[in-house]
Amino acid sequence: MTGKLHELEKLRNAALLGGGKDRLEQQHEKGKLTARERIEILLDEGSFREIDMFVKHRGTDFGLDKASFPGDGVITGFGTIHGRMIAIFSQDFTVLGGSLSETNAKKICKIMEAAMKMGIPVIGLNDSGGARIQEGVLSLGGYADIFLLNTLASGVIPQISVILGPCAGGAVYSPAITDFIFMVQNTSYMFVTGPNVVKTVTHETVTFEELGGAETHASKSGVAHVVGENEVQTLYLVKKMLGYIPQNNRDTVSDEPFVEAELLLQPDLDSVIPESSTLPYDMKKIITALADEGDFFEIQDRFAENIVIGFARIGGMSVGIVANQPAVLAGVLDINASSKAARFVRFCDAFNIPLLVLVDVPGFLPGTEQEWHGIIRHGAKLLYAFCEATVPKVTVITRKAYGGAYDVMNSKHIRGDFNYAWPGAEIAVMGPKGAVEIIFKKEIAESADKANEIDKKVTEYIEKFANPYIAAQHGYIDEIIKPSETKHRIVEAMRLLKNKVDRNPKKKHGNIPL
Numbered sequence: 125m126t127g128k129l130h131e132l133e134k135l136r137n138a139a140l141l142g143g144g145k146d147r148l149e150q151q152h153e154k155g156k157l158t159a160r161e162r163i164e165i166l167l168d169e170g171s172f173r174e175i176d177m178f179v180k181h182r183g184t185d186f187g188l189d190k191a192s193f194p195g196d197g198v199i200t201g202f203g204t205i206h207g208r209m210i211a212i213f214s215q216d217f218t219v220l221g222g223s224l225s226e227t228n229a230k231k232i233c234k235i236m237e238a239a240m241k242m243g244i245p246v247i248g249l250n251d252s253g254g255a256r257i258q259e260g261v262l263s264l265g266g267y268a269d270i271f272l273l274n275t276l277a278s279g280v281i282p283q284i285s286v287i288l289g290p291c292a293g294g295a296v297y298s299p300a301i302t303d304f305i306f307m308v309q310n311t312s313y314m315f316v317t318g319p320n321v322v323k324t325v326t327h328e329t330v331t332f333e334e335l336g337g338a339e340t341h342a343s344k345s346g347v348a349h350v351v352g353e354n355e356v357q358t359l360y361l362v363k364k365m366l367g368y369i370p371q372n373n374r375d376t377v378s379d380e381p382f383v384e385a386e387l388l389l390q391p392d393l394d395s396v397i398p399e400s401s402t403l404p405y406d407m408k409k410i411i412t413a414l415a416d417e418g419d420f421f422e423i424q425d426r427f428a429e430n431i432v433i434g435f436a437r438i439g440g441m442s443v444g445i446v447a448n449q450p451a452v453l454a455g456v457l458d459i460n461a462s463s464k465a466a467r468f469v470r471f472c473d474a475f476n477i478p479l480l481v482l483v484d485v486p487g488f489l490p491g492t493e494q495e496w497h498g499i500i501r502h503g504a505k506l507l508y509a510f511c512e513a514t515v516p517k518v519t520v521i522t523r524k525a526y527g528g529a530y531d532v533m534n535s536k537h538i539r540g541d542f543n544y545a546w547p548g549a550e551i552a553v554m555g556p557k558g559a560v561e562i563i564f565k566k567e568i569a570e571s572a573d574k575a576n577e578i579d580k581k582v583t584e585y586i587e588k589f590a591n592p593y594i595a596a597q598h599g600y601i602d603e604i605i606k607p608s609e610t611k612h613r614i615v616e617a618m619r620l621l622k623n624k625v626d627r628n629p630k631k632k633h634g635n636i637p638l
């Protein structure tokens with residue numbers, strides 16, 4: 125037996141070396157961690173249980189018969205993060221560039237299928253040169269098998285992709301289907317075609333980083349949800365976000381201990397809105413005031429900054445927050461803001477995370493740019509997402525709620541459970557000046573002092589419409605509350621809604637405007 129144990133030890137040690145010492149060192153020289161180091165950092169100490177350590181590829185072409193590594197370039201298994209079970213795969217760039225082979229794909233599919241049965245999240249650590257070129261269509265088939273499972277698992281278990289190196293070609297579509305993409309600054313990139321192909325086809329000269337680095341995907345494309353400064357911080361952020369989400373779509377997130385004293389009034393909020401309704405303010409100040417310990421985990425913080433999304437604990441409960449940001453483009457809804465928020469709302473709804481919606485929105489962004497790129501289609505996504513969501517939904521209108529955007533931002537009409545407004549809220553079809561110029565067009569045209577006439581009518585309109593009381597008279601607002609009472613009300617509402625049951629009609633699936 126001793127001999128056999130020794131042999132097992134030898135084989136295990138060989139597998140631990142991945143592509144060999146030199147390549148592991150090269151990985152460090154590139155400023156990257158190895159596939160195993162990443163797992164160690166992410167998971168609770170000693171919790172990782174690897175499977176399929178001795179799987180090898182079956183390729184024979186182009187010298188593959190002489191290049192065989194135990195594990196075949198991807199480490200797979202299970203472990204815990206803060207005591208919660210997860211499934212994980214970590215691509216090993218030191219083995220044939222972490223490229224995806226037939227067997228390598230099978231290993232990934234195996235843990236994904238298991239995770240779906242067990243109801244646990246899957247985390248993928250991506251660092252790969254893409255399809256293993258020597259295996260041809262077998263490798264493409266492997267990707268397709270993963271894409272299918274990504275899709276089947278969507279809305280069933282949370283799927284998180286962490287990009288820690290190259291992720292190119294069709295390979296990008298696995299992370300793209302998952303719920304969240306984390307990237308790391310300077311050493312990760314994603315693109316469908318690389319700089320060389322871009323140069324040939326479009327004659328553009330662009331670096332890897334410019335084309336598909338973390339900065340690009342965080343601020344321009346919105347592909348990256350969270351960006352870390354380095355690998356260790358990125359992995360820490362993954363752990364942190366996991367704390368806000370449940371294990372699967374039948375589970376809910378456990379509450380954290382909460383000091384009731386934190387529900388005391390917050391007088392600072394009573395003065396957060398500027399006197400003039402045209403002046404901006406930072407919605408994130410309100411969010412951090414409402415979040416327990418001021419802790420807000422923002423998602424896509426540099427993309428479509430006119431809307432803010434992310435997770436927080438409020439009264440110990442995990443809550444998904446969607447908030448217009450008056451400090452950026454006056455908080456207007458545009459194409460990017462709509463699709464950013466819509467996807468987040470759908471994630472929260474799929475995984476039983478209550479929604480808190482903070483509204484200060486002047487409407488949808490006008491202009492040919494927006495119309496021609498489909499603001500109708502994209503704006504409809506957000507409307508659809510809020511309409512279909514059956515999780516607890518609480519809305520607070522802090523200031524403006526104009527036009528269609530009033531309806532869209534989780535209004536009472538689309539199943540908002542508790543809809544509050546602050547006393548300075550303006551809820552109407554459109555802003556005072558625009559409205560006056562339309563409905564009093566004749567009077568203004570006939571007036572000798574047009575400016576004065578407009579001012580007079582604007583004042584009349586504000587008194588009549590730009591307030592929350594008419595909506596409250598109709599029951600469209602449940603209560604007009606003082607800003608200082610807001611956290612208290614939200615916590616009460618969320619507690620009341622803990623066992624909320626609401627169902628949509630039975631269907632195969634809806635047809636969200638895409």
Ligand code: HXC
Pocket residue numbers: 219220221222223252253254255256257258264267268290292293294295
């Ligand atoms: C097989 C690969 C490989 C691949 C890299 N390697 N990519 N082997 N298939 N796709 C191997 C290299 O031959 C090399 O082996 C080792 O991995 C390290 O690669 P280097 O090129 O030395 O590393 P680096 O300079 O860091 O460059 C990394 C890279 C580059 C930018 C990722 O390797 C690259 O461009 N690879 C090809 C990327 C690609 O076009 N993939 C196909 C994408 S299309 P040795 O033994 O020499 O050290 C695709 C389709 C998916 O993936 C379709 C799904 C539907």
